[in-house]
Amino acid sequence: MKRILDTVHGYIMVGDEFINHIIDTPFFQRLRRIEQTSIRSVYPSARHDRFIHSLGVYHIGSLIVEHLKNEAKANEYWGETETTMMVLYNSYLAACLLHDIAHAPFSHTFEHYYGKKSDLASELDKSINNKWFSKDLAIAREKDEPNFHEYMSAYVAFTQFHDGLRDRMNLDPEFIARMITGIYYSEHKDSHQIHNCFISLLHGRVIDADRLDYACRDVWASGYSTSSIDLRRLISALHIMRNSDGDYVVCFESNSLNEIEGVLNVKDFQVKYVINHHVVCYEQWLLKMAAETMALKYYPREDNNGAIALGNILNVNSIIDHITIPGANFVIKNISDDDIIFLMKQNDDNYYYNQWYSRQYTHSALWKSKDEFYHFFKNVEKNKTLKHNKFEEEVKRVLTESFGFNSESIIILEAIFKPRVQMNSLYLVVANDIVRYTDIYRDKKDINEDIHFYYVFVPKVPLMKRSDWVNYRTKMIEVLKPVMVDLYGKPK
Numbered sequence: 174m175k176r177i178l179d180t181v182h183g184y185i186m187v188g189d190e191f192i193n194h195i196i197d198t199p200f201f202q203r204l205r206r207i208e209q210t211s212i213r214s215v216y217p218s219a220r221h222d223r224f225i226h227s228l229g230v231y232h233i234g235s236l237i238v239e240h241l242k243n244e245a246k247a248n249e250y251w252g253e254t255e256t257t258m259m260v261l262y263n264s265y266l267a268a269c270l271l272h273d274i275a276h277a278p279f280s281h282t283f284e285h286y287y288g289k290k291s292d293l294a295s296e297l298d299k300s301i302n303n304k305w306f307s308k309d310l311a312i313a314r315e316k317d318e319p320n321f322h323e324y325m326s327a328y329v330a331f332t333q334f335h336d337g338l339r340d341r342m343n344l345d346p347e348f349i350a351r352m353i354t355g356i357y358y359s360e361h362k363d364s365h366q367i368h369n370c371f372i373s374l375l376h377g378r379v380i381d382a383d384r385l386d387y388a389c390r391d392v393w394a395s396g397y398s399t400s401s402i403d404l405r406r407l408i409s410a411l412h413i414m415r416n417s418d419g420d421y422v423v424c425f426e427s428n429s430l431n432e433i434e435g436v437l438n439v440k441d442f443q444v445k446y447v448i449n450h451h452v453v454c455y456e457q458w459l460l461k462m463a464a465e466t467m468a469l470k471y472y473p474r475e476d477n478n479g480a481i482a483l484g485n486i487l488n489v490n491s492i493i494d495h496i497t498i499p500g501a502n503f504v505i506k507n508i509s510d511d512d513i514i515f516l517m518k519q520n521d522d523n524y525y526y527n528q529w530y531s532r533q534y535t536h537s538a539l540w541k542s543k544d545e546f547y548h549f550f551k552n553v554e555k556n557k558t559l560k561h562n563k564f565e566e567e568v569k570r571v572l573t574e575s576f577g578f579n580s581e582s583i584i585i586l587e588a589i590f591k592p593r594v595q596m597n598s599l600y601l602v603v604a605n606d607i608v609r610y611t612d613i614y615r616d617k618k619d620i621n622e623d624i625h626f627y628y629v630f631v632p633k634v635p636l637m638k639r640s641d642w643v644n645y646r647t648k649m650i651e652v653l654k655p656v657m658v659d660l661y662g663k664p665k
Contacts, residue, residue, distance in 0.1 A: 177228060181390050185232040194337035195270050199507050200329060200493065201227070204273065206509035209391070211280050212447050214456040214532070216395035223273045223280075229386035230375075234269035236408050237374055237382060238262045244412060251367050251413060251421055258367075264344045265371045268352035269382055271334065272375060275325035275492050278510045282457050283464070284321040286480060286487040290314075293324035296489075297354075300332050301347055305360045309351075312359050319354040323376075325489065327353040333493055352376060366421040370413050373423050378595040380407070380425070380436060388439040391447075399442045400435035407432040416600060416607045424600035424607050433599070449588040451538040451628050456529065458586055463526035467517045471498050486516070536584055536630035539646055539653075543590075543626055549650045550657040552664040559661075560587075560625035567656050568629055575652045582632050590624040 177185045204224035250258050277283040327350040338344040355376030358365035410429035416422045465479025472482040495506035505512050517526040540546045569580045599610040
């Protein structure tokens with residue numbers, strides 16, 4: 174047993190088998206150099222990484238396991254045996270450690286360069302080679318699940334850790350891949366109900382070990398103030414019980430709703446004010462453009478498609494093995510944030526990198542938040558998606574005609590506000606009955622639609638005073654008001 178001191182959770186106790194077969198490996202140690210968030214342009218103290226986050230998820234997972242052990246014994250292991258439950262518990266803890274094992278550099282910013290989801294799904298499917306997993310994967314894909322890094326992490330966990338997990342730790346590698354991706358047992362649901370409960374405890378739709386750690390850790394590291402979370406109280410209220418359909422589900426005592434709301438409020442705050450902050454969006458766009466520009470230097474293309482070029486650098490080989498950069502005297506192995514920065518530094522003429530690295534931004538946002546946007550354009554209905562195939566074309570046309578901008582100099586970035594959670598999947602224990610949250614709070618309906626939002630950035634005018642910029646921006650907003658009416662209708 175090893176003790177690891179964590180500033181968020183205190184001492185984290187990790188068993189030797191997890192240290193030897195998972196943590197002390199090049200793949201897991203790579204996570205020390207993978208940024209946890211993309212928000213340091215606004216919150217510079219957010220210097221935490223995927224390594225300590227994964228240990229934090231393991232710690233919360235171990236608290237959940239210890240809490241459920243007594244309950245399992247009292248309930249005759251929910252139809253399982255003590256032996257199968259030990260395999261399940263430890264497989265769950267291994268999945269907690271491995272859930273981000275193949276995360277792309279710079280958190281979620283670069284994961285889309287891994288390739289198409291269909292290709293990633295196919296590779297994972299072939300590696301696991303189980304017809305029931307294939308059927309369950311097909312069901313998940315209908316919902317556009319899992320995400321890019323989840324496919325890749327499950328693939329790396331299954332292919333690179335398989336023998337250690339199965340032969341030396343006596344764990345279930347396929348079950349671990351399911352927990353990482355959130356692929357539930359559908360074809361054999363009745364015989365895997367407890368397995369599905371543990372999948373939800375790592376990859377759930379409301380509360381899980383992953384969400385609980387980053388809700389605590391991101392707040393601590395970033396410094397912003399929002400809801401506090403009493404982890405131990407919340408975990409003590411967690412149970413596995415049968416619902417009205419006779420299925421085992423994860424549920425919470427109703428007196429823990431305050432803690433659940435605290436977790437959800439943190440997520441809401443992050444989505445609205447942190448992840449989709451206009452400076453974060455602009456800075457991450459710069460970083461992606463800088464990386465694509467760098468990639469085209471080493472992998473030139475006639476179509477100048479930087480995304481495809483960057484895919485030659487960000488792929489499974491660069492994570493689990495190495496790649497040789499064409500025309501250069503270096504090899505990239507177990508790729509991390511540092512490698513991307515090193516490659517970008519090799520070209521002094523990388524316009525986007527120089528701007529990203531120096532933070533000497535060349536553009537300003539016309540509105541800095543959803544609240545400002547709705548204040549300026551009162552005709553637009555709040556909290557509805559702005560996604561419109563004419564938005565960019567019309568905004569650029571009007572600003573170009575009215576202010577003489579070059580159309581290509583106007584930057585329009587999309588921010589996506591994810592729905593809060595699927596509250597219909599949250600079960601509560603009320604007077605010994607298991608009920609859905611939405612059966613009690615009928616006004617709290619699920620919102621499953623992503624809300625697409627746009628930021629518009631225009632070139633800065635050198636030496637313009639702050640007061641002059643405000644007046645200049647006001648004129649641009651005024652000429653855009655008729656555009657917003659055309660796109661989204663008149664005020665109601």
